[in-house]
Structure formats: structure tokens, C-alpha cells
Amino acid sequence: MIFSTPIFIFLFLPCILAVYYISPSKLKNTSLFLASLVFYAWGEPVYVSIMLFSTVFDYMNGLSIEKFKSQKKYNKAKLVLIISIVGNLAILFFFKYSNFLISNINQLTTLNITPLDLKLPIGISFYTFQTMSYTIDVYRGEVKAQRNIIDFGTFVSLFPQLVAGPIVRYKTIAEQLKNRVSSINKFSEGVQRFIIGMGKKVLLANNIGMLWEQISNSDLTIASAWLGAICFSLQIYFDFSGYSDMAIGLGKMFGFDFLENFNLPYISKSITEFWRRWHISLGTWFKEYVYIPLGGSREGKKKLIINMLIVWALTGLWHGANWNFVFWGMYFGILLILEKLVFLKWLKRLPDFVQHFYTLFLVVVSWVIFAIDDTSKLKIYLQTMFGLGNVPLIDKQTIYLFCTNIFLIIICIVASTRLQTIINTKLMNFRHEGLIYTVKNICYITIFIVSICFLIGASYNPFLYFRF
Template sequence: MLFSSPAFLFCFLPIFLVTYFLTKEKYRNALIFLFSIGFYFIDGGFFTSILLASVFINFWLAIGISRMHGLRKTLIVAFAVTLNLVPLFFYKYWMFFLQSFNDAASVIGADIHVVIPEIVLLSGVSFFTFHAISYIIDVSNEKVRPEPSCINFGMYMTNFPQLIAGPIVRYSEIASQVNNRLPNKRDIFLGIFIFIIGLSKKVIFADSAGNIADRIFDESSSSLSTAMAWVGAIAYSLQIYFDFSGYSDMAIGLGKIMGFNFPENFNQPYRSKSITEFWRRWHMTLSRWFRDYVYIPLGGNKNGQSRTLTNLLIVFFLCGLWHGASYTFIAWGFYHGLLLIIERILKANFNFSPSGALGQIITLILVIIGWVIFRATSLPLALHFIGVMFGMDSASNSLAPIINLFTFDVAVYFLAALAASLIPMELFEKFSYKNQHSEVIVKILIALPLFVFCLLLIADNGFNPFIYFRF
């Protein structure tokens, strides 16, 4: 169920919130668990049983691990991590693995062909798998105590705001809030405001930019011009940022209404002055997850430059693969890994780090090129698209096809999205309110028209799936 769908906005969410605030505090975790399972079942059907199995298995494994020591504990942790990866591998990567096997056999001339079954992607599997693995490892390392209540743990694992597409919330980040939260009126109001801002990012910015990106990326290669290629690449860059950050804001807002403080997931990544900074601002919960559970266990930066660079490449190969079972995602991961390696080498050997306006411009261009690889349906198409962007294989220099893409309202949304992604938010944070009452009035004056406008757009244009629902 999409957060931007009428069924969610006018049925599921109001029923949940009314029931939630009418329920005694000690029963609210059970209520969240119940509604979250229902939320998943509406679209997931049978797959809900896999999610529930993950909840119960990880609950008991963590309790068992907390009582073990030495080699036995290490083996059980390894078993638990492997067990969690099985659904992820099967539902997300098994078809790709078989296709890669067939491709490799074709390259070496072997007369082998494996039949590839059709496997439906298990919604949210990447996210709830990472939740479970982080919980198991943190319990093993005694960073958190195992949750004694299966209901509370189930609530953490299935919490519907962040179940399908994050942010990746570690149990340690909300452990103190599981049994001790009572949102006040200001938190509830702020949560509603953040939710509406996220909805606006999705419906106004992401969907309008996505419409342009889809039309250009679907354009025949023979009619693609350099200018059109750049507009398409920029449009997709805006789409994926506002789509995913919009979802994250909506999840964070819903969490705050319930009394949870979910971690921020984006911090204006397109203002970054280096690729290193970009990954400190983009999908921050994923970056920290790979840092803490992959990069550091591999040795991090403690075993010399060559090992550090190798670790970076491994992490970003996995990061690309996490996003999807495709050569383009792997190439995108390697692309960012290589850019980070270049920055590390420049810093270590020449004491040079990208900075200033030039650093921001170069970083933005590199990120946009990366999104072309991410968006393209194949590597040859990605390379052709990038070639057209830089003047190779361009069929036409006419601006007419681009002008036809932009109605007045779409052009306004597009320019507003550009401004919102690049103008420093610190400028707005300097604005001070005389008192809390003034803050509430200002935010109502912002949120209410935005919400009404979003509803009008949804009624007129429908609603599109979130991009990260596919990951």
C-alpha cells in the first residue's frame, strides 16, 4: 500500500491513528504489530508468512545468542546471519544468479543453459533483512540486550512506516522508546508536518520529474539529443532524491506521531563537495549500516592503504547489488567505489580534497552520471546515454522535443525541485519564531495548502509507486 494512495491516506492511516490514541499505552506495541502485519498482507499476501517467520526466528535466536560464549556463539551468529540472507538471496538474486551463469556459459562457448524461473520480489526484503542482521550482531556484541517480548520485537521488525523502504532503523536507536514513549501535542503536530512535507516531495516534485525522466529514457536512441539527455539525467536525479527522501520523511513523520524518533536519512546530498560527503548525506542509514557491519569488520582503514581501498570496493559492490539484481546496479556501485578510491588516493598522496563551488559542481555532475547507470535498463544503453550527454552519437541539437516536455506547471515544479535540492536549508533554520504558537501557525499555513494541493494532484494524475519499493 502506497503512502500517497487514497486508500492509505483516507482509510488505513485514519483508522490506525484513531485506534492507536484510543488504546492504552501498554497495548500500543501490539496494535502497531497487528496493523503492520495487516499493512503488509494487503499487498504481500502469502509472503506475510515469511516476514512473520523472520520475526519469530530472530527473536529466539537473539535470546539464545545472548546466553552463549566463545566459538559456539560465533557459529550461531554466523548461522543466524546466513539464515536471514536466504530469503534475500532467493527472492532478489536467484534469477540474476542463474542469468549470470547462462551469460558466463555463453561467453566461454559452453553448451549449457539453465531454465530461469519467474520469482516475484518479496516486498521490503532488503530492509527487514538488514534490520534483523543488525539486531543479531548488536545483541552478539552486547550493544543491546535482547528484547524479552516477542510482541515488542515484532513491532520493531514490522513497524509499517519503515517496513517497505526504510529508513534502516537499528533496534539500539529506538530501544529506549519501545516501552517508554508518550508523544506530546508538539511531537504529533511536527510528525504531521513532516509527513505532509514528504508527501509533497513525492507528489509534486518526484512524480513530475519522473514523468520527464521516463519519457526521455524511453526515447529512441536515434532521436536523443545532448540537451535532452542532460534534461533526462537531471530529471531522474531529482526524481530519485525527492521520491526516496519524501518516503523517508513520511516514515519519520509517522514514527514521530507514534512517539518514535527514527534517524534522518537525507541531508541535501546534492550540495556535497565530494563523493565522500555525498555518501554522508545520501541514504545515511544505509551508509552507516555498511560502515558498521561490513566495512569495519573487514578491517576498515586500519590495515594500510591497499586494504582500505579494497574494502571500499567490496562495500560498494555490495551496496550496488543491494539496490538490485542487475549489472547496471553493480556497475553503479563500482563506479561510486572507484570515485571514493580516487578521492582517498588524492588525499593520501597529494593532500588534495575537492572543495568549494568547483567541488560541488564536479561532484554533482559525477553523481548525475552515476544515476544514468542506475536508471538505464542495460549497460550498453547507459554508455550510449552518457555518450550522448557529452556530444557523442547525438542525433539532433533541436530544442523542440525538450520544450514539448514542459508545460508551464511542470516547468515550475522542475525549477522548484532544483532550488529545493540546492538551496541550503540553514537559511530557513535561521528564521526564528517569537513563540511556539507562532511556529504552529506558520507551519499550518505551509502544510495545509500543500496537503490540499497534493490531494488535487493525486485525484488528477493518480499516484506512482515509490522507486525504492523495488529494492
């Protein structure tokens, strides 16, 4: 089940909200935990057992680590931490990367190992990272072990962010699991945020995504290749940030405050800035639990380069079990190393529009690497983008696609800028608060109704990050 479906909006969400708000305070986490299990089991009932195992496994690990540390048995506490990390990664590897490993072994050897063809459990990358961060933080002494298994289960399975993040670390919501305040204003903020996210996903991502699908499956010209790359760049941003907005909005409806996951990444003036604004929770996770423990930048340039390459290779693999994701991660890793060690200080001296062009050019190219998992097709697409080979600059089909979708493209580009923030700031200073309140609500209602109409009539409603 995903958020942008009528069955979630009109059946599941109203039912769980009703049950949640009529439940006594002591049972609210229980109702939310059970609802999350139903949400998860809706599409994959068999894999609920994996999430429940991860929950119990790390619940016990957290208690054991804290117990051994209180007894000053630090070696035993460290051993439990290692067991937790290895256990979580083993589950993730088995379901997500076993076929990838088998495929590569078969290609490099004369072996013919039969692929396992396992279906990827939804959200496994997200909740695995969450439970790992919990045991690590308990070991570090940054949080106390959770003794209520229902509360811990709620943290692991929390359906608003279970499928696609943001990656919620236990220490950021530990207090909220015990004491959180629900109010009409907060609920209203949640509804508004959910609607904005749904509009991004249904009205922008889905429609610009159809243009990308059409271009990527047709004969390419240089112009159409770049148009398709720009369309996918816009699709993945509105798809993922829209889903994050819906998750944050749902969290508010249940009294939670999740951290932001996107901050207008396409206004960035460097790749370094881009990754401070894109998928913030993932970048923070890798920084705190991989990059810094490896030594970060404390041990010289050579060690820094090695650490960054490791982090970005893992970041690429986290997104998918295919070589294009590894290439994508290493692509960004190399760019970030070059910026950090060579030319970031020079880049900042250039005019803003040059910095923006530089960043967007490299980011758009990166999304082509991300989008195409067939290496031969990826090579052809990149060659076409840069005019390598006997390909025309433009044709009538490209002109037609561009002209018929020009308004959608412009809306998507404008929506990825600071315009919304600027408008909100100006509206806050407007004297007629009642009028502004009415207009904003009319806009939210309109976005909701139009989105539902698109959902009911559309056959194209993918969710790009579902596979992660």
C-alpha cells in the first residue's frame, strides 16, 4: 500500500485515525503499532515476520548492551553491538543483494548458480538503518534502551515513514514515543503537508514521469536525451520529496515531528550543497554511522579520500542492487572529493548563475546513471546526450513533446525553486489574515480534489523509492 492511492486515503487512513484518537493514551502506541503491521502486511503479509524479527532482535540487543555497560562489561556490550550490526546487514544483504552477487559470480565464473528471485521486502533498507542506529546509539550512551517492546515496535514499524523515510533515528523521537502532543492546529498542519506532498507526487511527478518514459523508450536525439534527463530529474525529486512531505504530514496527524528530508536541492550552487539538501536523513545517517567512525577527515587527505569513496559506494549500493547504483554513488563521491580538496573555494568566486549551471548539469547527468540499470542502454543514452555517435540534434518528435508539455515543465521547474517560500513569507506579512486563510484552504482543497481525479483516472502511478 502506498499513500497516493484511494484505498489508503479513503479507507485505511480514516479508520486508523478514528481508532487512534478514541484509544486511551496508554494504548495509542499499541493501536499505531498494529495499524502499521496491517499497512505493511497489505501487500506482503509474509514479510511482516522479518520486520517483527528485526524488532525483537534489536529490542533484546539494546537491553543487553545497556545491561553489560552498566556492569562495566564493555567487551560483551561491544560483542552484542557487532551481533546486532552483522545480523541486520545479513538480513538486508540476503533479501536485497543475494541475486546481484549470484549474477556477478555467474558472469565471472563457469558456475551457473540459480538466482533466488526473492521479492524485496518493502522498506527494508529504511527500517534496517533505523534499528541499527538504535543499537549503536545505546552503545554510545546517547539514548537509554527502550524497555517497552510496543513502543519500540512502534518506532520500527511506524507506517508514515516505513516505506520511504525519512530515516528516523530513535534518539530524535524517543521522547515523542512517550509524550507527544496532538492538537487541532498540528493535525491541520499535517493535513496541509500531506496534500502538498500528494500534489507533488500525483500532479507533478507522475505526469513529468510519463514524458520521461515516452522519451527513454523512443529513438533519441541529443535534444530529446537532455529533455528526458531533465524530466527524470524533476520526477524523482517530486516523487520522493512528495512522499516525504506526505510522511511528515501523517506524522503530525499522529503527534510526531519528523525531521525534514529535502530542502530545495535544485537551488544548490555546488554538489556539496546539493547533498546537504537532498535526502537529508540518509546523508546524516552515513555521516554519523559510517564516515565519522571511519575517521572522517581527521587522518589526512589520503584517508579522507578512502573514507569518502567507501561511504559513496555504500550510498550507491543502498539505493539498489545493480552496478549503475554503484557508478552513481562513486560519481558523486569523486565529485565531492574534488570539490572538497580542489576547487570548491574557486567555485564560490564565480557568479551565482555559473555555480547553479555547474551543479544542475552534473546532477542531471547523475540521474541518467541512476535511472537506467542496463549498462549498455546507459552507455548509449550518455553518448547521445553528448553527441557521440551518428545521432541528430533534434527532430519533429522532440519539438512536439517539448511544445505539448512546456507548461508542465515550467510548473515543475518553478515549483523546485524558492518561489513557494517567498510567497509564504509575503503572505505572512499580509494584513487580511482571514482572506489569506480562506484562499489557502481553497488551494489545498483544489489540489486534493484534482489529485484524486488524477488518481482515479490514471494508470501510471509509480513510486520510484518503493524498491529501496
